[in-house]
Amino acid sequence: MKTIELKTPILEEVIRKLRVGDTIYYTGTLFTARDAAHKRILQHLQNGKKLPFSINGAPLYHCGPLVRQTSTGWTVIAAGPTTSMRMEAYEEDMIKNLGVRLIIGKGGMGEKTVRIMKEFGAVYGTFTGGAAVLASKYVKKVRDVQWLDLGVPEAIWVLEVEKFGPLIICIDSYGNNLYAKVQAEAENNKAKILENPSL
């Protein structure tokens, strides 16, 4: 289990060195997207429309931040990860078409994403769910916001972060999924738990 610092742009050779259980700290630009934004991004791609923001090897952060608008712009107040599984249906296309190599979220993702991460060379890192004040400390600047018509939590926020972490790699580019492993072990423990006749 190693700890490394990552910067934009994220290259495949760096991603391929990561294994489940490793910890990373990320510095650079990232963009947030939740359900509605994913849907719109893919509609844009399908219709051959240009996205109003550039990705350039930036990580995708599953997050709907709590923000405040001031006279000088936007301030991020709390920005922890949201449940990634809701985006499971979209990430194959996001990784293939946009070249996303690092997805940050919480709660893990499904088999479809694990498969494409292995094929393309991408990983899933998690920040502690709910630790949103701490996460916002790493946000140095709001670079851009797009699609505010989707509502503040669903908009695309382009953020500059510094040493954002610890991000624990839970899905690596070799098909390993730490969530699935823990759940499989829990299934094994279940038989023993239910044997307990104390009730």
Added chain:
Amino acid sequence: MITNVLIEEVVVNLLRQSVTRLPGDVKTALKKAYNNEKNPIGKTHLKVILENIEMAEKTSTPMCQDTGIISFYLEAGSKFRDLHKIEDVIRKAVRRATKEIPLRPNAVDPFTQKNTADNIGRHIPYIHWKILKGNFLKITAFPKGCGSENMCALRMMTPRDGLKSVKEFIIDRVIEAGGMPCPPTIIGVGIGGGSNIAMELAKQALLKPLDQMNPDERIARFERELCEDVNKTGIGPMGLGGDTTALAVKVEYAHRHPASYPVAVAFQCWAARRATAIIDEKGKIEYITNNL
């Protein structure tokens, strides 16, 4: 003197308290979980959680960006003034709190997908009333994040299933939910009544302080056993393995129909936000959860 302005102030304060500082019993349980955790990834998560709680308190910032779907549980003395105006006062306070604290706007029309931007919508905030004897108003603010809310489950079991099946249902939901409800969680279980009653009871179970034992010894034992069993799954903090999956399991029950055995499971993330205050007949305010 009690005025609408005073009640509005109390509601805004309760929302602020609830989203920026956890009740002492929850903090104690999380610290205990951190001290007991042997899994290094689980321990890292618990450390980050504790740091986050401290920073949220210090800076009076919402601990989680998901400031939740907002519910209020009210207990009112029947003699308390202008009870019919209180729901409007609460809605006004929520609108104000959304701007001032701020809270994330989380009320979306399910047909148009439009966010109302002020946390006010149809049946939102949810307000639950209990009218009692006397002249007072007890308000509990209960903003609940949706990572855990999305894992809530209901099963209409058959009467022959019994408590062993209740346990299996809970364990299955815990394993299936994995890291999604942000463990370590608090698990509320509602047994009996009808479908709505079971889920309402499961939710109300989440409002009980963790350090208060169930006065019914049978149920206290059942709660302890369920909690131990949930923790034996090894799902752990954030679903990445470890010793603490749940901080507590709390059970509420209602009598059931002879042909029915409803069981509801409500998950509460570690950010178990609640704050209560009582306003007496003279307008004296007592903040119970966070006596600041």
